[in-house]
Amino acid sequence: MAHRIAVLGASGYTGAELVRLIALHPNMEITALSGERKAGMSMAEVFPHLRHLDLPRLTRIEEIDFAQVDLCFCALPHKTSQEVIRDLPAGLKIIDLSADFRLRDPKEYRKWYGNPHAALDQQEEAVYGLTEFYREEIRAARLVAGTGCNAATGQYALRPLISAGVIGLDRIILDLKCGVSGAGRSLRENLLHAELSEGYNAYAVGGTHRHLGEFDQEFSALAGREVRVQFTPHLVPANRGILATVYVEGAAEAIHDAFRAAYADEPFLQVLPLGETPSTHHVRGSNFVHVGVVGDRIEGRAIVIVALDNLTKGSSGQALQNANLMLGEKETEALMMPPLFP
Amino acid sequence: MAHRIAVLGASGYTGAELVRLIALHPNMEITALSGERKAGMSMAEVFPHLRHLDLPRLTRIEEIDFAQVDLCFCALPHKTSQEVIRDLPAGLKIIDLSADFRLRDPKEYRKWYGNPHAALDQQEEAVYGLTEFYREEIRAARLVAGTGCNAATGQYALRPLISAGVIGLDRIILDLKCGVSGAGRSLRENLLHAELSEGYNAYAVGGTHRHLGEFDQEFSALAGREVRVQFTPHLVPANRGILATVYVEGAAEAIHDAFRAAYADEPFLQVLPLGETPSTHHVRGSNFVHVGVVGDRIEGRAIVIVALDNLTKGSSGQALQNANLMLGEKETEALMMPPLFP
């Protein structure tokens, strides 16, 4: 019998992406979809590209009978998410796509997000959802915290290098170029086509982006010492994609070897030949991650470049990959579709 | 055992799209890929988005052992295609994506394409590949001629109406807006990003586009009299998609009824509620077709709008749908992926 799946927040992009992916899963069935402001509407009205699917109407969360749900994806805004999840049945398997359960230290949460955490028990219970590095914990988890899309990208670029000790830890710079869907379906002037197309800019410059909380937590834990990176995101006129250009101190060959060792058996992580670099064009709509390494002309420095699709591997694809683990399905189920190009 | 599949012309967009789709087919295996100018290269080099797949290298056509092939997709340029297909084994199942076998009358072929046809026997044998209207012939065919992408779009908009006799035949106008991948991977100035993005234009204005040959042939046969339509294609700054805005004389309700009757059981054709119109955004990367009908303020006139993805339903998806029929597979196999949005 198919696992019964609920998606809360199905009127946003990560919710729609979940529906797109689950549509091809042989053992999952979507039995509930919520969308507060669009409750009562069909998905065909909210997302006409899903018109051909037989889906439940959008409802309010309180209308859902969670006793009939096996796993719940929560694609709500942060802060709302913690309040909703706090009140869900204690035995329900949950994958949260918001920022609410990513940081283990409530003080760090408050520092980056501004509000005190409203679901401390769940926060303590939550497993960080970066599949390749928390696979066994996720398999056993009840509540998984999906990572930030930028945070995932940066960690794919750096975790194996920190673990292998092949780079310096004090001068890491992550320059990220992000597609606009990462900002969600928000009605903001700078996200209008007329404002965004044909130009690009940095934002949250100087160390203010909230995904830094994840970098600080994860890299410091991994290194066994405090690690602080520089991170500048840029908004680029494309709908999907994150390209991380990461400047590190270390030898390109050793770095490349570390990646090949770490990702050898990973189904979604593709390490390019040394000297080649990836493009977001070639991961669009897929769960794949392309990783490239190049040595700089300056001895002892290298550039690592990672490309993924923020909505798929950076968010909803990761979530489905985790759900597969939590439900005893094949990890790659419904996730092997090739990228869409052109 | 999986059907053994060859793709000739795999270094172009329709070839790559075939590989993308077949990758998810449980009963097909790609055993040969050709690409004359790129022979010897891996698909990862030619199309890095297919990097994760285990695929044969590109070869020259003459290197392929067609005795080991069950079905051959031919995604070569027209004129080349007829010469290649003429010399393939007589029993080999073939789906041609070029224009070479679409027109049944050699004189018409010569009129639109300029050269005499070099494979008249095969031309006579070929079945026109518009699946929904030639399904049984395709199931029994050895050689299927994939339709033009514009020709498919226009026919989805008009065939049920001509058959049902609900529109006038003398003043049909098709105004098409096409994404750039329809032009293929050709190195032409007007296809450069710098020339194409942020602007748009008509081309082949006045009845010179070759897909008119298909319209003339199919609509006239269907109507039992000569039908000549007006057709203006436009190049729009998007990679995929065709939107046909079709101006007809007739009553919107009768037109809508004719579509609902004709497409009721079709898995890929979605008729929108009367008065709603589709967008290419909502079919991208999929095999679905969205059809909308609106009555004009002028009595007795209506507008039909059809959206599809030129590379999928307009070309490679159609080809795979036909291959499924020819090989006894489920018609929708590997074709039910939802569109990619955003």
Added chain:
Amino acid sequence: MAHRIAVLGASGYTGAELVRLIALHPNMEITALSGERKAGMSMAEVFPHLRHLDLPRLTRIEEIDFAQVDLCFCALPHKTSQEVIRDLPAGLKIIDLSADFRLRDPKEYRKWYGNPHAALDQQEEAVYGLTEFYREEIRAARLVAGTGCNAATGQYALRPLISAGVIGLDRIILDLKCGVSGAGRSLRENLLHAELSEGYNAYAVGGTHRHLGEFDQEFSALAGREVRVQFTPHLVPANRGILATVYVEGAAEAIHDAFRAAYADEPFLQVLPLGETPSTHHVRGSNFVHVGVVGDRIEGRAIVIVALDNLTKGSSGQALQNANLMLGEKETEALMMPPLFP
């Protein structure tokens, strides 16, 4: 001494476009800018591309001393515009860019816009601002009503043909492709980059777009009989530009001759050689209009294609051209900049 210019509604796109153009006018000085919701902000904050200009801050309209203003551009939303203009000093020269004074018949206004007109005296006084066809009236006018951008485009394609009697009047179809800036700086989901880029769609299908009111008024007056056209606008992923593909009954040569005669001395109207067609790429950011004519393969039918920039010639450039006339300046002053390509 420079003419003192006010721009009301300077926080929208047509307002910003006016400022861009006026910046290069040797005899105009912007002395007041209004923007209700952004009052108090500098233009550098609202439109950073105007950062280098020395401009007044945005204010509320009531803060402006109109005694110190020689000409006022009004780039406010329709309905608001009529209320504001009704209360402006009776002697002030005004160019309104809204829809409020385009329709001469108050009943037509109410039919298309839904509300009764609140400034009937001014409506009666207003001159329709299609420069090339109302030049002398505009020169003498106090209040000029800027045309709709689609309405301007369609009229450039049809007025000379109706006047010359070279086309049939009963089966005119205008299929328009419009850039997104025509929708203004509105926060609507379908105008987001993620929703709009890489796809396109028709809207206001079937004769419901308000610019039809202008077509009905102008074409009927010109023909001396009722003329009703079909008009379908499409939203295309580009920021600027309108391309009108107009289907008419008539002989291409006679049509081309009519254009050449009508536009021979017009500085901004460029008639292409017969058989050539224009592109919005080649008018972007300019006040130029490109007009092409092609005969169809069907005897007696032709296609007229017109390209212009909706924000410049379709709106703010037209307004400045009219202002030049009203102030005794050279008509082309500050408007001869070539298009921006690529």
Added chain:
Amino acid sequence: MAHRIAVLGASGYTGAELVRLIALHPNMEITALSGERKAGMSMAEVFPHLRHLDLPRLTRIEEIDFAQVDLCFCALPHKTSQEVIRDLPAGLKIIDLSADFRLRDPKEYRKWYGNPHAALDQQEEAVYGLTEFYREEIRAARLVAGTGCNAATGQYALRPLISAGVIGLDRIILDLKCGVSGAGRSLRENLLHAELSEGYNAYAVGGTHRHLGEFDQEFSALAGREVRVQFTPHLVPANRGILATVYVEGAAEAIHDAFRAAYADEPFLQVLPLGETPSTHHVRGSNFVHVGVVGDRIEGRAIVIVALDNLTKGSSGQALQNANLMLGEKETEALMMPPLFP
């Protein structure tokens, strides 16, 4: 009397941009245009956006009577350029937009460009064309070498800081995001709309981009010691624009002060308030440069972000600015047009 201007290589983007700008210059007249492969064609055929201008036809270079030319812009490919310029009249004022005369050391030229230099006398004579820093030399020059567009951007971000001694010199990283017109009108697969739109990637990673030769030369001369920077360009789906994100060691306030001091009287350089950052949207089509500074959360590090239009300020606008100096015109003549937004 107007200066008589020739543009060699007028069928490329920098050539067309020169024509666009010169069209508005009151004291310049274009008297010759060359384009080898398109000789004999009109500019309206090669660049329809210039259709309204009265321009000479494209010719071959040898057809030009340089005795009738006051200043010659040379927008030819590198290597060709040096051979042409070597043979031009010795007294002719020349502005070269290629890379051929940027590097003073012939060995460096050969290292970066692969061929020995064929015009060593002219190379020695050439003045580096970064106007703000070589103004007096340019005024007196006969031959000016236009800078690389990336090289200009990086120098606007770093020269005042190196001069003021407010940053460390050993760990400078320039991460550049470039619009596609920087690659010229070249027919390359990766420049096709279908390949480029909706995705982005780094290229020339690791210190292989030729503009590094300019950085090495200029920064080392300025610092009085060898300076080697890291530089990674990225290709972004936009036609115009360069955004440089520059990572430096230094105090943000001191850096901001250095910029304000250096650029206080510069007409085209706009220093944003400390903490604000620019966007390429807001310089498009203009000669303006926007400079922003932000301090990082890590003490002692700052990020400098510079935006300009590669075709205007990065190339043809710079060239015209230099021509104004060389011809005794006002430096800003024909260059004050505001950016085009949206």
